[in-house]
Amino acid sequence: MELFSQLGHGFEAALSLTNLGYCLIGVTLGTLVGVLPGIGPVATIAMLLPVTYGQPPLSALIMLAGIYYGAQYGGSTSAILVNLPGESSSVVTCLDGHAMARKGRAGAALGIAALGSFFAGTVATLLIAALADPLATLALKFGPAEYFSLMVLGLIAAVVLANGSLVKAVAMTVLGLLLGLIGTDVNSGTERYSFGIPELSDGFGFVVVSMGLFGIAEIIHNLEKGIERNIFATSVGGIWPTRADFKAAWKPVLRGTFLGSVLGVLPGGGAILSSFAAYTIEKKLAKDPSRFGQGAIEGVAAPESANNAGAQTSFIPLLTLGIPPNAVMALMVGAMMIHGIVPGPQVMTEKPELFWGLIASMWIGNLMLVLLNLPLIGIWIRLLRVPYQVLYPAILVFCCIGIYSVNQSTTEVAFAVGFGLLGWLFIKLQCEPAPLLLGFVLGPLMEENLRRAMLLARGDPTVFVTRGLSLTLLLMAVALLVILVLPSVRRTRDVAFHED
Amino acid sequence: MRMSRLLSSLMTATALLIGATAANAADDWPNKPLKLIVPFPPGGAADAVGRIVAEKLGEALKQPVVVENKAGAGTAIAADAAAKAAPDGYTLSLAPAGQLTILPHLNKSIPYDPFKSFAPVSLVAEVPYVIGASADTPAATLKDLIAAAKREPGKLSYSSCGNGTLCHLSGELFKTLTGTDLLHVPFKGSAPAIQALLGNQVNLAFDTLTILAPQVKAGKVKGLVITSKTRSPLLPEVPTAAEAGLPEFVVSSWFGIVVPAATPQPVVSRLNAEINRIAALPDVRERLAAQGLDAIPSTPEAFTKTIHDDYARWGKVVEASGAKLD
Amino acid sequence: MSFRRSLDQREFIAGAAFLLFGISFSLIALHYPLGTAMRMGPGYFPVLLGLILSCIGVLIGISALRRRPIDDAPTTGAPFTWSSLRPALLISASVLLFAVAIESVGLALATFGVVAVSSLANRESRWPAVLASGIALSAMSVGIFAYGLRLPFRVTPF
Numbered sequence: 001m002e003l004f005s006q007l008g009h010g011f012e013a014a015l016s017l018t019n020l021g022y023c024l025i026g027v028t029l030g031t032l033v034g035v036l037p038g039i040g041p042v043a044t045i046a047m048l049l050p051v052t053y054g055q056p057p058l059s060a061l062i063m064l065a066g067i068y069y070g071a072q073y074g075g076s077t078s079a080i081l082v083n084l085p086g087e088s089s090s091v092v093t094c095l096d097g098h099a100m101a102r103k104g105r106a107g108a109a110l111g112i113a114a115l116g117s118f119f120a121g122t123v124a125t126l127l128i129a130a131l132a133d134p135l136a137t138l139a140l141k142f143g144p145a146e147y148f149s150l151m152v153l154g155l156i157a158a159v160v161l162a163n164g165s166l167v168k169a170v171a172m173t174v175l176g177l178l179l180g181l182i183g184t185d186v187n188s189g190t191e192r193y194s195f196g197i198p199e200l201s202d203g204f205g206f207v208v209v210s211m212g213l214f215g216i217a218e219i220i221h222n223l224e225k226g227i228e229r230n231i232f233a234t235s236v237g238g239i240w241p242t243r244a245d246f247k248a249a250w251k252p253v254l255r256g257t258f259l260g261s262v263l264g265v266l267p268g269g270g271a272i273l274s275s276f277a278a279y280t281i282e283k284k285l286a287k288d289p290s291r292f293g294q295g296a297i298e299g300v301a302a303p304e305s306a307n308n309a310g311a312q313t314s315f316i317p318l319l320t321l322g323i324p325p326n327a328v329m330a331l332m333v334g335a336m337m338i339h340g341i342v343p344g345p346q347v348m349t350e351k352p353e354l355f356w357g358l359i360a361s362m363w364i365g366n367l368m369l370v371l372l373n374l375p376l377i378g379i380w381i382r383l384l385r386v387p388y389q390v391l392y393p394a395i396l397v398f399c400c401i402g403i404y405s406v407n408q409s410t411t412e413v414a415f416a417v418g419f420g421l422l423g424w425l426f427i428k429l430q431c432e433p434a435p436l437l438l439g440f441v442l443g444p445l446m447e448e449n450l451r452r453a454m455l456l457a458r459g460d461p462t463v464f465v466t467r468g469l470s471l472t473l474l475l476m477a478v479a480l481l482v483i484l485v486l487p488s489v490r491r492t493r494d495v496a497f498h499e500d
Numbered sequence: 501m502r503m504s505r506l507l508s509s510l511m512t513a514t515a516l517l518i519g520a521t522a523a524n525a526a527d528d529w530p531n532k533p534l535k536l537i538v539p540f541p542p543g544g545a546a547d548a549v550g551r552i553v554a555e556k557l558g559e560a561l562k563q564p565v566v567v568e569n570k571a572g573a574g575t576a577i578a579a580d581a582a583a584k585a586a587p588d589g590y591t592l593s594l595a596p597a598g599q600l601t602i603l604p605h606l607n608k609s610i611p612y613d614p615f616k617s618f619a620p621v622s623l624v625a626e627v628p629y630v631i632g633a634s635a636d637t638p639a640a641t642l643k644d645l646i647a648a649a650k651r652e653p654g655k656l657s658y659s660s661c662g663n664g665t666l667c668h669l670s671g672e673l674f675k676t677l678t679g680t681d682l683l684h685v686p687f688k689g690s691a692p693a694i695q696a697l698l699g700n701q702v703n704l705a706f707d708t709l710t711i712l713a714p715q716v717k718a719g720k721v722k723g724l725v726i727t728s729k730t731r732s733p734l735l736p737e738v739p740t741a742a743e744a745g746l747p748e749f750v751v752s753s754w755f756g757i758v759v760p761a762a763t764p765q766p767v768v769s770r771l772n773a774e775i776n777r778i779a780a781l782p783d784v785r786e787r788l789a790a791q792g793l794d795a796i797p798s799t800p801e802a803f804t805k806t807i808h809d810d811y812a813r814w815g816k817v818v819e820a821s822g823a824k825l826d
Numbered sequence: 827m828s829f830r831r832s833l834d835q836r837e838f839i840a841g842a843a844f845l846l847f848g849i850s851f852s853l854i855a856l857h858y859p860l861g862t863a864m865r866m867g868p869g870y871f872p873v874l875l876g877l878i879l880s881c882i883g884v885l886i887g888i889s890a891l892r893r894r895p896i897d898d899a900p901t902t903g904a905p906f907t908w909s910s911l912r913p914a915l916l917i918s919a920s921v922l923l924f925a926v927a928i929e930s931v932g933l934a935l936a937t938f939g940v941v942a943v944s945s946l947a948n949r950e951s952r953w954p955a956v957l958a959s960g961i962a963l964s965a966m967s968v969g970i971f972a973y974g975l976r977l978p979f980r981v982t983p984f
Contacts, residue, residue, distance in 0.1 A: 046569065334542070
């Protein structure tokens with residue numbers, strides 16, 4: 001088997017003491033910055049880029065890649081513990097992960113997230129090794145029409161994220177779409193809703209919106225209720241996932257891994273959708289969907305696996321096509337170029353030891369992350385015992401620094417206050433912010449691709465149904481819509497409602 | 501003897517003192533860390549240039565030069581911050597060509613003046629443009645392309661890295677020069693624009709050598725023409741615009757260093773000298789060349805002239821194409 | 827009964843809020859070129875979405891009205907008392923303070939300011955404890971962000 005001999009060579013390269021060391025540095029640093037909201041892997045990799053000048057290229061890439069997927073692990077930690085989604089992919093983890101933490105089951109949530117991620121990372125690494133080329137070809141089949149149809153599917157799925165009123169969830173999604181349109185329109189260059197404020201010409205940053213709606217709003221809400229009641233139930237049972245947890249989680253992990261691996265390959269939007277899609281599927285498959293949002297372990301296992309699988313397979317467009325699918329990958333391109341490696345279709349054949357070494361290191365890195373994160377769970381849980389009156393100013397500080405660090409912009413910090421107050425209003429009105437965030441992320445992509453598809457088709461709307469892949473996606477969207485609407489037609493949907 | 505010694509040391513001290521006052525800003529400058537504003541997020545050619553300059557400048561000045569990525573509003577946010585910074589020589593700004601020569605034409609409300617807000621220090625590097633054609637496009641040379649575009653006006657399309665960017669306007673310049681009509685399809689950045697080219701969703705893409713070289717080398721994209729004066733060692737098969745019969749197709753994506761307008765002259769001179777020295781270092785040239793960038797250090801005057809010339813040139817293209825941002 | 831009423835009032839306000847958002851987004855978008863369905867301008871999509879949002883808002887509002895028990899007139903005035911507004915105002919103020927302070931007096935004092943002002947939002951805060959956690963957090967944030975991650979922040983006023 002050629003594949004195994006190549007992977008073997010890869011492991012040989014990745015297992016050298018130096019490379020193991022760099023891998024460990026990368027994943028540790030990644031975990032750290034992932035936990036800090038807003039800072040994220042982009043800033044860290046940018047900072048470390050100059051350090052890599054002196055390293056051998058493979059070591060440099062191993063370290064930087066480690067930061068990237070290490071941050072995915074870390075990101076789930078802050079989502080679960082303090083309800084702060086630093087990236088769009090952690091938004092869904094907040095829903096059930098943080099609910100579990102409030103019930104004293106933070107350890108179980110963190111444990112399942114780590115183990116699910118490890119499994120997903122393993123599978124995705126194998127997938128890159130075996131199927132990088134065909135998957136990259138699939139990515140190229142996605143034109144504007146396909147992206148539009150995919151976004152439609154994603155938006156319909158977004159509604160499932162909500163626990164309460166379906167109508168309000170739709171409204172929040174639409175509001176999110178509108179908020180996402182703020183800023184310069186890609187197709188015409190017109191600035192919309194920016195009112196001459198330069199910081200708005202690229203729209204609101206994701207971190208600004210999510211820190212406001214989730215972080216700040218929740219702190220205001222908790223304080224208003226009075227914090228005599230402790231926010232977190234003191235540890236119920238052990239800090240590890242139970243046998244029942246594993247039993248409930250293994251299938252979601254499998255499904256999440258599959259979804260994440262496939263969607264992760266699509267640059268622009270794929271990675272965002274994977275965790276949302278995985279959550280939607282679990283909620284639809286569950287015997288009792290009402291548990292979701294209240295701390296269902298499947299609601300953590302599936303999206304976390306999808307997220308990590310997607311993080312791994314998003315290396316495929318970079319390694320096979322030379323196209324960086326996100327900001328982190330763009331930095332990896334920079335890192336490769338520093339070493340005179342031109343990322344592109346030839347890397348695989350011209351520098352096999354680099355390609356396979358990197359892939360092997362990803363598996364090793366994932367293993368390190370599990371070994372690193374499982375013991376950390378104990379420490380994180382102790383953090384939750386810190387009285388809330390000490391914890392919340394700290395969360396606020398990290399929110400502020402996180403937002404500021406993205407663009408060194410104080411205006412954006414001020415915007416977050418606005419979103420905090422808006423989020424507080426939403427809590428009072430029982431409108432859930434998760435669908436809004438998904439709409440916010442997908443809105444511009446959807447409009448952009450819709451108009452681009454129409455532009456390329458010279459104004460012919462049939463383009464969405466004459467292309468097979470696009471048609472398939474639209475049919476799936478219709479099917480999902482039917483599944484969604486049917487139950488509420490059959491029985492009058494009771495206003496699901498939980499006073500906490 | 502003693503007297504004369506005292507006198508001479510007194511005189512030396514006075515001379516030093518006068519010298520110090522004359523050059524006062526330049527003399528104790530720099531005594532704290534400097535800041536280099538880069539108008540793009542980390543990653544990409546501009547960031548790479550900025551970080552190389554920052555590193556080497558820091559070594560030369562014995563003060564750290566911190567890179568601050570201030571992205572947004574098509575580089576206008578960074579330019580605004582750089583224009584408003586204290587003119588004390590501690591805030592430098594990496595200016596890409598478009599920031600000073602294209603954006604002011606497109607957006608009349610930008611809060612800086614490309615000529616009055618800054619004191620140009622030196623050009624640093626430039627990268628030529630390449631026209632890439634997708635595998636399905638019925639053209640292997642520039643001549644084929646122009647013929648095909650004339651046969652069916654508006655049929656061929658090109659992707660760009662965004663509205664009002666150099667990618668977009670080089671496409672518009674091409675249209676004006678050749679009298680052809682191409683459909684412009686803007687994307688958000690180079691990566692998706694090239695992806696559309698690879699997926700045969702568009703026929704052409706105008707982008708930098710850095711972005712297109714790997715795809716052309718791998719045979720996934722046809723390289724029709726390069727805008728540099730000589731062929732690039734990265735793509736020796738791709739003819740220059742002059743060779744291909746379109747010598748007026750001159751596009752250079754350059755990066756220079758500017759400081760706030762009122763920065764003391766001695767500081768500007770010192771920075772210019774350092775950047776000229778840095779740009780000549782073999783390892784710097786090598787690192788730039790790996791990205792397809794050529795080091796092109798200059799005098800402040802030459803840089804000023806480049807800004808004026810390109811400003812006028814792109815102004816005409818913007819007008820002819822009707823492109824605008826509001 | 828009062829539970830029922832608060833539910834309906836909330837639904838009504840939610841509907842009104844969505845209607846307001848929808849109308850404002852649509853109205854502003856009317857200033858942008860609309861284009862046609864075939865060649866959409868920058869205004870087309872937002873006008874459409876704004877209208878959809880307004881309709882949903884109306885729907886939510888109407889269903890809230892319809893569900894209201896007849897003999898039970900909705901109480902007017904939102905339940906905003908000083909004690910419920912206090913956290914909102916003070917938390918907002920603390921974040922805004924950070925925005926103002928980070929570039930003028932640096933990270934250390936900005937962090938301390940956030941802790942001090944946000945602690946006012948909680949009546950049980952004791953000053954010695956706030957002081958201690960403010961100093962500890964300032965040291966931490968400077969250590970982690972300015973020195974550890976070397977983010978280009980101003981650290982002190984000097």
